[in-house]
Amino acid sequence: MKKFNISLTLALALLMVVGFGVATYAAPASNELVIADFDTGDKPNNIGGDFGGWDKDPNDESQGTQMSFDTDDSQGEASGYAIRLDYDVDSPNPAYNGFWMKLNGEDATAYNTLNFYVKGDAKAGYTKRFKIELKDMTNKPSAYIVSGVTDQWQKVSIPFEKFRRIENWNSLNELVFVFDDINSSPKTGSILIDQITFSKQ
Secondary structure (H helix, E strand, O other), rough: HHHHHHHHHHHHHHHEEEEEEEHHOOOOOEEEEEOOOOOOOOOOOOOOOEEEEEOOOOOOOOEEEEEEEEEEEOOOOOOEEEEEEEOOOOOOOOEEEEEEEEEEEEEEOOOOOOEEEEEEOOOOOOOOOOEEEEEEOOOOOOOEEEOOOOOOOEEEEEEEHHOOOOOOOOOOOEEEEEEEEEOOOOOOOEEEEEEEEEEEE
């Protein structure tokens, strides 16, 4: 009887240890952080950050970027929204404008790649090249040129190492899409952006 009690006690102790282990087991961190999927058709982004269009000179009516929400047909059917950017850098003055998004000090040290989907509007026309800038809390822009845009959705993945001026990946401030009169051809058109993420690849 004593032997049985000892065995039962050991079995209960083992169950408690196993149960405790299961209860405290933490799943591995996700390999992807969604910054913005725009599926609500409203602000803020998925990490609480604001976003919008910006102009170099709001008083210069010959240039600017207008932001709007557009139906996302990237999966072959309506599945939320994408951001539509109607840009115009056809100006007698130096022209650049675009789209900004706050990252709210996001810690990106668990990731190594910036991703997003992009396509041009075939009817409105679109540039095949534009610039993006990533900024940490020093607010110094670290730029990268995106090229090869088509009128079909495609995924753009940019390794963090391409953003050479970022000093602190543990506190990011802003992501900026830039249209300018040097890289943008044609100088007026429409680009759609969707599903901005950080990932580990």
